[in-house]
Amino acid sequence: xxxxIRQILYISKSTRAMPDAELHDIASKARAANExxxxxxxxxxxxxxxxxxxxxxxxxxxxxxxALRADKRHRDITILMDRKVRSxxxxxxxxxxxxxxxxxKAEVVREINSAGRKGLALDSESEFFxxxxxxxxxxxxxxxxxxxxxxxxxxxx
Numbered sequence: 001x002x003x004x005i006r007q008i009l010y011i012s013k014s015t016r017a018m019p020d021a022e023l024h025d026i027a028s029k030a031r032a033a034n035e036x037x038x039x040x041x042x043x044x045x046x047x048x049x050x051x052x053x054x055x056x057x058x059x060x061x062x063x064x065x066x067a068l069r070a071d072k073r074h075r076d077i078t079i080l081m082d083r084k085v086r087s088x089x090x091x092x093x094x095x096x097x098x099x100x101x102x103x104x105k106a107e108v109v110r111e112i113n114s115a116g117r118k119g120l121a122l123d124s125e126s127e128f129f130x131x132x133x134x135x136x137x138x139x140x141x142x143x144x145x146x147x148x149x150x151x152x153x154x155x156x157x
Contacts (some may be wrong), residue, residue, distance in 0.1 A: 005088055007055045008065070009081040009135065011112055012074040014048045023097060026073075030095040039064060040090045042138050044098040047109045050074055051134060055088045080115050081135075090142050098138050108134045 023045055034040065039056035054064060069077060090096060100108055111134045 003057065004084040004086060005055050006058050006061045007053065007081065007083055007085045007089065008061060008079060009051070009053045010068075010077050010079045011115060012050045012052075012068075012077040014045070014050065014074050015072060018045055018048070018073070027095045027097050032094075034064075034094040037063065040088050040093055040095075042090050042093055042096045042098050042142060044100065044108070044134070044138060046100060046105060046112070049109075049112050051108075051112060051138070053090060053135070053138060055085070055090060078115065089139055093142060096142060096145070098141050100137065104137060108137070 023043075027043060030043075037056060037060040039054055039060050041052060041054040044051040054061060056064075
């Protein structure tokens with residue numbers, strides 16, 4: 001039986017303004033480190049909040065969480081989901097950046113604020129966020145991107 005994957009979703013608040021160029025630099029450095037550690041995931045930045053999904057083996061995720069907690073670019077890390085999954089939801093992204101449309105932005109901010117207020121405990125049974133529109137939107141963006149990449153590879157040149 002294949003080893004299960006740990007999937008974590010967290011939110012945090014940025015400690016300062018985060019221009020797109022810096023987000024891309026963060027993602028670029030994360031990609032290299034995550035590839036070495038076998039971590040996959042996606043990052044969303046909206047209204048000075050980070051929403052990130054990370055997936056990998058327990059030891060790799062524990063190490064990344066320790067590094068994230070020490071990172072001075074954000075604060076108030078709140079784990080919304082910590083669960084075991086049979087397969088990765090972001091398997092081809094060592095760290096993808098999710099961009100959202102303006103029409104989705106208000107809904108995402110509302111969910112982020114709601115999740116932060118709930119003060120969810122670190123609970124492996126918590127299923128609050130996986131069914132949220134934000135998580136589903138992140139997964140949809142990944143799936144669409146992956147499908148488009150597959151179509152380009154298969155298209156005759």
